[in-house]
Amino acid sequence: MRVKLPIRKINDYNTVAKEEVEELIELSKELKGLKVVHVNATSYGGGVAELLYTLVPLMNDLGLNASWEVLEAPNEFFNVTKKFHNAFQGADIDISDNEFKLFEKVNKDNAEKLNLDADIVIIHDPQPFFMPLFKDGKYIWRCHIDTSNPNFNVWNKITFKAADKYSKALFHLNEYVQEPFKQIAVEFPPSIDPLSDKNKQLSKKVIEEIALKYNIDLNRPIITVVARFDPWKxxxxxxxxxxxxxxxxxxxxxxVSAMAKDDPEGWILFEDILRYAGTDPDIHFLTDLKGVGHIEVNAFQTISTVGLHTATKEGFGLVISEMLWKQNPVVARPVGGVKVQVIDGFNGFLRNDIKELADAIYEIITNESLRRQLGKNARKVVKEKFLTTSHLKRYLKVIKEVIS
Structure with missing residues (x-):
């Protein structure tokens, strides 16, 4: 299924990254008319979809012919690929022969059904990984998962079967790269869109209206966690x-969370976490089930005193950069891509133990001058490394290398 895309203009980013915009315009001159197709599992929920809603339209504005296709698959398929996801992050999981056959069949069906006629096809994450087996072309694999210590029984069974069909493999961090991709791997951190509804500056009136609607008290400190209902979070x-x-x-x-279409396990965990929280009125569950969209997430992050991220595994965690962009410090566990966004003592704190996490937040809440300095540094880090323009530049360079 082809995703309907919004319109994005690269020149709009002159307000936040003028030099990079100029680089992008120059870099794209040799790629005019090049047909690029992105393929992933869902058009809604999770970081990959959010990235593509920005990156694909901007590729078009730069003169490429870019599109985005989403897999058509039954729920059983997403139950299987969620197991793949967990196994790639190290979970001790077995994949049955029938599950493997279902995965292969859905990939084959979609390779025949989706429009993959392009100069470059970019496959995102494990769900569509086998598609190059059934459709010739030049392929790039974009892995958004922490694969630093995978379950090799599952990893090898899947990756070795199709790895030779890919020209490049893009990982958030070099430490995630495993065989059979070491010869074609590129370190490739993701980004946030500073002009999106989730990250643009909101008026004081809008923020106050949203806080009132969701019964949030702006006069008391606020800790905010933005994460899917996933066991690793x-x-x-x-x-x-x-x-x-x-x-x-x-x-x-x-x-704060969204219920992703490709994650049936999320509903079970949601109910479990609700029970664990009990009836405390100061624990607010804010999801799309309550009408929470990107503007609301933006408001919640903006009014936060501090961001918290307790994930034990994290491919990258763009919610960290979103919070930092709004000049709020983040306290988090030093896992995966989190530790390249949060610089301990500079824009937040990295801690493992629950008590240590609580102590770090307490220090920020009770020391206003520290909080202001961490917040000032927070935005600076994101501006230098993790904006859309930097990400798009990395894509154009890789595409150019594969084509040539």
């Missing part, structure tokens, strides 16, 4: 951190 630890702090500070905890 460890949201129970976030609640534990809040409960430690609640004994000393009158705080609120916002748990």
């Amino acid at each position: 460890d949201l129970k630890s976030a609640i534990d951190v809040y409960r430690i702090l609640k004994e000393k500070v009158d705080i609120q905890l916002l748990i």
Whole structure:
């Protein structure tokens, strides 16, 4: 299924990254008319979809012929690929022969059904990984997962079967690269869109209206976690951190999430986390089920005193950069891509233990001058490394290399 795309203009980014815009315009001159197709599992929910809603339209504005296709598959397929996702992150999971056959069949069906006639096809994550087996072309694999320590039984069974069909493999960090991709791997961090509804500057009136609608008190400190309901996000630890702090500070905890179509496990975990939180009125569950969209997420991050991220595994965690962009420090566990966004003591704190996480947040909440300095540094880090323009430049360079 082809995704309908919004219109994005590269010149709009002159307000935040003028030099990079000029580089992009120059770099794209040799790629005019080049047909590029992105393929992933869902058009809604999760970081990959958000990235593509910005990157694909901007590729078009730069003169490429870019499009985005989404897999058509039954729920059973997404149950299987969620197991792949967890196994790639190290979970001790077995994949049955029938599950493997379903994965292969859905990939074959989609290779025949989707419009993959292009100069370059960019495959995102494991769900469409086998498609090059059934359709000739030049392929790039974009892995958005922390594969630093995968379950090699599952990893090898999947990756070795189709790896030779790919010209390049893009990973968030070099430490995620495993065989059979070491010869074609590129370190490739993602980005946030500073002009999107989720990251643009909101008026004070809009922010206050959203806070009132969701019963959030702007006069008390706010800890915000933005994460999917996924076992690796460890949201129970976030609640534990809040409960430690609640004994000393009158705080609120916002748990902000979206229910992704390709993650059936998320609904089960959502119910589990709700039960764990109990009836505390200062723990707010803010999801798309309650009408939360990108503007609302923006408002919640903007009004936050501090961001919290308790994930035990994290491919990158763009929600970190989103929070930092709004000049708020982040306290997080030093995992995956989190540790290249949060610089300990500069724009937040990296801690492992629940009590240490709580202590770091307490220090930020009770030291206004520290909080301001961390927040100032926070935006600076994102501007230098993790904006859309930097990400798009990396894509154009890789595409140019594969084509030539």
